[in-house]
Amino acid sequence: MVRFVGGAARGWLDALPELEAEMCERWQVSPGDELGGGTLALVRVVRRDDGSEAVLKLASPWDRPSDEISSLRAWDGGHAPLLLEADASRGALLIERIAPGMRAVDATAEDVARLLDRLHVPPPRGLPTLDEVVARRIDRAGSDGRATPQRVAWARSALERLRADPPAPVLVHGDFDDRNLLACARRGLCAIDPLACAGDGAYDAAYWIHANRRPGRRARFEAMVAATGSDRQRLRDWCGIVAVHG
Missing domain, CATH: 3.90.1200.10 (Aminoglycoside phosphotransferase (APH), C-terminal lobe)
Structure with a gap:
């Protein structure tokens, strides 16, 4: 991310563990494996209180999280993941995990x-x-x-x-x-x-x-x-x- 965005990314990365802990506590989820492929966000499998899996995405400001939240709400789980929770101010999204997901x-x-x-x-x-x-x-x-x-x-x-x-x-x-x-x-x-x-x-x-x-x-x-x-x-x-x- 630092290579892609520059030095401004370091502050966001430093604060990321605290942000992840905050959102897991707020949305009552337990963190699991990190999902690869993202450059501008942390994406992790989480488990909800009912035992189901979801995906926690913590998007950096450069990943335009507000626009992703707007689009997922517009699609409403039709042919995109259902948005379960969102906090645009924190760049945080809790979304349905797609299965089998290949x-x-x-x-x-x-x-x-x-x-x-x-x-x-x-x-x-x-x-x-x-x-x-x-x-x-x-x-x-x-x-x-x-x-x-x-x-x-x-x-x-x-x-x-x-x-x-x-x-x-x-x-x-x-x-x-x-x-x-x-x-x-x-x-x-x-x-x-x-x-x-x-x-x-x-x-x-x-x-x-x-x-x-x-x-x-x-x-x-x-x-x-x-x-x-x-x-x-x-x-x-x-x-x-x-x-x-x-």
Whole structure:
């Protein structure tokens, strides 16, 4: 986290044990194993008084916990974890644990399209716009040296094209790849850990297609177009943007 955020993260990390103890006592849960994969939050399995398992997430300020709380409330446990408790001021969330919870790396475009249709509800008030989130991601890719100036310029131009004719905004997951797509016994597929924003839902489809540069992007693109009837050029532009910012 210090490498990603800088020295400001040290104070938050130093206070984390006390915060964890406070939230476990308040919500009457017993801490279990830490769950890996998070950069900007502590995520741990906990056990509730009734014996059931849940997930305690203690999100740093850089993880936008208020936006995650808003999105989970909007989805209300439909195809995302149910929010059991939340304290935005402390960056603390107690959420349903998804079972069996394996990464859904083999999900089909049809299954993903159905999930996105359920996630793309009207956005809660106060979320950042997708345009501003993506613009920051493009700029960061350039400043970090992950994208050449030419690719950054192309991505900015593509974003302007997309802005010129926007669809009605929806609640966008914002980090929709197989790391955050889990198999769920009750739902089939379940989306976790949103970086929620308001904008064009095709961005989530493009994020899934990109899949952290896993092979098969062209096949996923064609399958997603067939499953959703998406505008090919619009989806292609979003795919190109996601490839630039990573």
